[in-house]
Amino acid sequence: MRRVLGLVLLGLAAAAAVGATFLPFSELLIRLAPGQPQTAYVTTGWSTQFGATKDEHGPLFGIPVVVAAAAVLAGMRWRKVAYAGAAGLAGATGMLFVYLLNAISFHQEGNIAIDPALQAGFGNGVWVLMTAVVVAFAGVVIHPDD
Amino acid sequence: MIGRATAVALIAVGVVLTATAMVLPWYSTAYAGGVEVVVRAWGTEILNKPGDWPAGELSPWYGVPVVVTVLLLVAGVWITRAALAGAAGQVGAVGVIGALVVSERGHAVEQQGDFAVGFGLVFLVVGTLVALAGAVAAQREAA
Numbered sequence: 001m002r003r004v005l006g007l008v009l010l011g012l013a014a015a016a017a018v019g020a021t022f023l024p025f026s027e028l029l030i031r032l033a034p035g036q037p038q039t040a041y042v043t044t045g046w047s048t049q050f051g052a053t054k055d056e057h058g059p060l061f062g063i064p065v066v067v068a069a070a071a072v073l074a075g076m077r078w079r080k081v082a083y084a085g086a087a088g089l090a091g092a093t094g095m096l097f098v099y100l101l102n103a104i105s106f107h108q109e110g111n112i113a114i115d116p117a118l119q120a121g122f123g124n125g126v127w128v129l130m131t132a133v134v135v136a137f138a139g140v141v142i143h144p145d146d
Numbered sequence: 147m148i149g150r151a152t153a154v155a156l157i158a159v160g161v162v163l164t165a166t167a168m169v170l171p172w173y174s175t176a177y178a179g180g181v182e183v184v185v186r187a188w189g190t191e192i193l194n195k196p197g198d199w200p201a202g203e204l205s206p207w208y209g210v211p212v213v214v215t216v217l218l219l220v221a222g223v224w225i226t227r228a229a230l231a232g233a234a235g236q237v238g239a240v241g242v243i244g245a246l247v248v249s250e251r252g253h254a255v256e257q258q259g260d261f262a263v264g265f266g267l268v269f270l271v272v273g274t275l276v277a278l279a280g281a282v283a284a285q286r287e288a289a
Contacts, residue, residue, distance in 0.1 A: 057252025064241025071234075080285055083227070084234035091238030094211035099246065102206035 002142055009139030010076050016132035017069040017089055021045025021062035024123025026100045028107045031115045041107065043100070044125060064092045065129065072136045079145035086136035093129050100126065153283035157229055160277025161219050163269045164236070168209050170266030173247055175254040185250075186266065187212065211239045212270070219277050226284045233281035236274045243270070 021044065028041035039051040045062025048055040068088035075082020100122060107120045148156075167187065174184040182193040187209030215236035222229020247267065254261035 057249050057256060059245040059249035061242055061245050063245060064238055067241065068238050080230065084230055087231040087234035088238035088241075091211060091215060091235030091240075092242050093238075094214065094235070095208065095239035095242040098206050098208060098210055099242065102204060106204045 003144035006139050006142040006144050007076050009135050009142070010072055010082055013086070013089075013132045013136035013139055014069040014073040016128055016135065017065055017072070020125045020128035020132060021065050023125030023128055025061065025096065025125045025129075026104050026107075027119070027121060027123045028104075028111070029119040030111055031117065042123070043103070044123075061092075061096055065089065065096075068092055069132075072139070075140070075143070079140065079143040082136070082143055083140045086133065086140050089129075089136055090133045093126075093133050096129070097126065148283035148287070150284065150287045153280045153287055154223055156280025156283065157219055157222055157233075157277050158280075160233070160273045160275075160280055161216055163273030163276060164212060164216050164219075167266045167268075167270035167273060168212065170269060171264035172208070172243070172267040172270070173250065173261065173263050175250065176260040176262075177257065178259075184264075208243065212236065215239060219281070222281060222284065226281075226287075229277075229281040229284050233274070233278040237278060240270060240274050243267070 024042045024044055026043045029038045030041065031038050041050045042048070043058070043061075045065055046060060048058030068085055068091075071085025071088055072082055073085075075085050104120050104122065108118070111118055111120075170186070172185045172187065174182055176182045179196065180194040181196060184191045184193065185208075188207055189205040215232045218228045218232025218235065220232075222232055247263070251261045253259075
């Protein structure tokens, strides 16, 4: 039972981490002129989009996350690999959080004069990613190698 | 086979290189008019900031997660698992920085700016790899 649960948790963590890269990491909803509809500025692990315009050089945060998720998945066989994968996922999440925290603040400060009612904040991808980190470490703790 | 002493020495070298990276520039982009954006572990410096520069401070403290991983590496001298967590965590954090560097370089080229990698980033990458080699060796030694 413990063995199955450990493997399931590692699999879930890897799937959640990969899934998180397709969800928004940060979102800015802004009205560029009074009466206009809101434009969304969304960053995911694979793209940065401002309305219909895609930033061709947007950072691909999904790559380090997917690599760490692959290590977590490989860790189903070796506990230490699972541990390293979970730590790698935590490191990537921590650095991403620091970047996004500042980017969100930048969006708020820089655009508040354009639209005082703008909304800027973390997207669901960040919370899913953090959950994946916790689940990955839980999977390591009850790993069948023990 | 690397012995424990060598593994610990590698971790120590990784820590020193990473600590050095914390005080050196990571990358910079120079634009027309002498405007230069220099990214460091503890903030972004904008030289010759023009009047129409966007409001707000885009100055993330990338050093915070790196300090956490360095503390784990230091703890790894006594607790081998902490070294692995520190090194792997630092690899993940550096991966995100790598994604940002590629992105910033793309933006710089698009805007005809001059992009340059700083010694800080080189020290960070080399320090991370050396620490990882030491942490993996320490695990093998402990096994």
